[in-house]
Amino acid sequence: MIEFLRRLGTLFRRSRVENGLDEEIRFHIEQQTAKNIRAGMSPDQARRAALLRFGGVERIKEATRDEFRAGWLEDAGRDLRYGVRALLRAPGFASVSILTLGLGVGAATAVFSVVNGVLLKPLAYPEPDRIVRLFQIDGNGRRMQAASEPNFEDWKNGTRSFRAMAEMSPGPAPVVVRGQSAMIPGAGVSREFFDVMGLRPVIGRGFDESEQRVGGTPAAVVSYRFWQNRLAGTSIEGQTLRTGTTTYQIVGVMPQGFDYPAASEYWVPRELRPPQRARTAHNWQVVARLADGVPLPVARADISALSRSLKARYGDDTWMFDATAIPLREQLTATSRTSVLMLFGAALMLLVIACLNVSNLLLARVANRRREMAVRLAIGAGTWRIARQLLAEALVLCVAGGVAGLLIAFAGVRALVALQPGNLPRIDNVAIDWTAMIFALAVSVMAAVILTMAATLRTGDRDLKCELAESQRMSAGGRASQRVREVLSVSQVALTLVLLIGAGLLVRSFVHVLTVDPGYRIDRALILDLTSPTYPDDDDACRRYLAFQHDLLSRLQALPAVSNVALVNDFPLGGGWYANGQFFEMSRPDEFKSYDDVRALGEEAKARAGFAGFRIASEHYFRVMGIPLIRGRVFNESDGFDAPHVAVISESLAKTKWPGQDPLGRFIQFGNMDGDVRGLRIVGIVGDVREITPESSPGALFYAHSRQRIASRFSVIVRGQPEESIASAARQILRQLNPDMPVQTRRVEEAFDRALAGRRFNLLLIGVFSVSALLLAMLGIYGLISYLVAQRTKEIGIRMALGASSRDLLRLILGKGATLALLGIGAGTIVALGLTRLVQGLLYEVTARDPIAFGGVAAVTLAAVIVASYLPARRALKVPPVDSLRV
């Protein structure tokens, strides 16, 4: 073993050829010269003669160097060729090993590509680590989704750690370009945005001063994709895009691939609109670039100190207690980091299990060739040479396995990306590139070295000499090798257990998510997502808009295929803004007309305040969605535009805001949302709804009637069959009523799917890994038990001849298998108890130590191992004792 390492070292000591050789040759020449002088030559002559006798010194040095090179290559080549031939002679062993390794390496490489693309690769901006997102922190220490403009201005002017800072307001909007109307994601961005990102338009220019003020010339910069797809790559001269009532001149095109934030395809200057003065209107996301030489912690401290002083200055006028800066890449990948790393851990475990399997096989092979190796040792081969040949075989195996793995990884990555799980950002970055290939190769080579070391662990001189003296019986070395194999198998079972427990926990979470009650009951429906390009600003415009909405609804209802129609501004299953805000309770319907009225209350204002999601729904909405009415009533025809405004609240809002009291009949002012200061009277309480995904907790919701409040973005829910014809009819109706309004259709089932996509993806991968691991572990146990049985054929024969029943012998063999299994399960459970804590964030309604998962998995593993042990046991028992006792 030490010899092995020493020789491994000499492979790299080229310097020996240079250093020692010089001195050696010099010594030689001097000695020969001295001899010549003793023979009578003059010193000069002697030296010349010596050099002549020696031959060309440089030539000799070259020849020695060549020996070094040739020898190394020659030996390596010979060993590799020998290794290949040896493997070809054992095709069963070779193919199983290569496939097993391929599976392990392939899985690890595929997931590594995901890790690389999603987490590791730097963003495609200049000096991307210097870009940070700034967040307000609320009174509970939580990061707020958005910041308000006055806070942003104070940040910009009051800190010195940032070279540039900008605010952004991203979101899709209905845009008309070249006569086509579509929902296109875009963003309003402030002056320094492009400085923060470090990019400039590749065609045209950015915004100039005249375009970045209220009343300035509206200009827009578009993305490369926008330019290619919607402008067909033609000149941008004179091209415009229209959203709402504003027509923007397209003045520039950004570099290919840039779409920050939120897949934006166009950017417009924020400065076109008047500034927002309310410190509590949180509508902006803030991004900044660190100043040169300023480290992140310093910048964080800077903005934190400033924000805390702002809180001190403004008190209740600001909801920001503190602030922080998060590097952009981290912020983009935060939600998926846990699941990606968990998948990587699982893939690595699978790889280790695969290596353990191959190790077992290799050991078995080595054990079979002990006689051969003992003979070779006897005739003079060094242990190093034997080890080197084993290394060559292992290397060939592992490289072949690595190549197989790369192929599997290619296919795997292709499949992963096609699955398009919604929860993986930057998924287009995921591909098999040089990094992945180097990873695969490195892993394969390391596996080869480790496997060889494991296999030659006990191949010392002494052991093999004993081997020669032994007959078929197990020698001391053989027993040691068997111990090692047992340890390997137990480790396999342990790791498999960990993987299976992970899968089990995820399965239970998934089942919980599927069975949770979302609060509404709707299985099949078509959803039309609509956004009005303009916002009605006066009473007449409002009436017209509402008329349009209800025209739309009644025309849809009139279609023969349609059974039910309803409208809501934020459909629970994604696709909405999920507007929320602060409201105030009033003692009279017109108590507050403005925010100042509220402030006049002073301290009491706090007691009157509440926070809820603001929803606008049509009168049939609750019925269509299957949301139960708990008390009071829902909207009806009498709640028209001119009638007193009414509202319906969700149960959790009633419970939290008015515990033990009756919310019905109270007046609420929700002017924060749309500027409409008319009070709303609560007339009903409905059941809670889980929004966005079935996993979220039910929130406090406040519903206003769609005949009384304007929902400029809304979803129409249409129930009926068949859905395709309804969709096309709906588009026609819309084109007649409002051609500028883009419509997107989707189905409720798709929405459900999308909400569960991330979880399903994780489950699928872990499931595949753990089942593969279980199969590999079973294979390993099968191999080990077969070997053990083969070793003890004679013993079994004797026992049978002496009268042992097959049942007893079966119990003996299965007992061995069960012992191994229990050891593995025990070890694996301990490891799992420690590790599952890390993935608690991915679980739903399941603890990291869920006993059902642990227990179930242990039982399954035990059963699997017993099955794997049963087959070789049965085979052995079939052999009649007469045959096994025969020598």
Next chain:
Amino acid sequence: MTHKERPDLLQGTLDMLVLKALQLGAMHGWGITERLEQWSDNILQLGQGTLYPALYRLERQGLIRSSWKVTENNRRARYYTLTASGRRYFEEELTHWKRLSRAVELILQASSA
């Protein structure tokens, strides 16, 4: 007495001679050439440098081992010794060589008879 300055020596033969030279004990490269020239009655006059690639090769194959030592004249030199495998290898090759040369001898004698 005329003799070829550099007789052709097969690589394997040179290896054998070196191993033989080392049978008596450790020696440095120059010492080995001296020994061989003495024993061959100066018939064999190797281009002395050809020894060193051979020594390197033999060491790489594990048949000899080297270490730096100090000579009687207090000079540093690399000394070579036979390893156990070297000894075994030499015995084998010697047997082989003897049989081969006997066979050649027989054939040559046979044709002249």
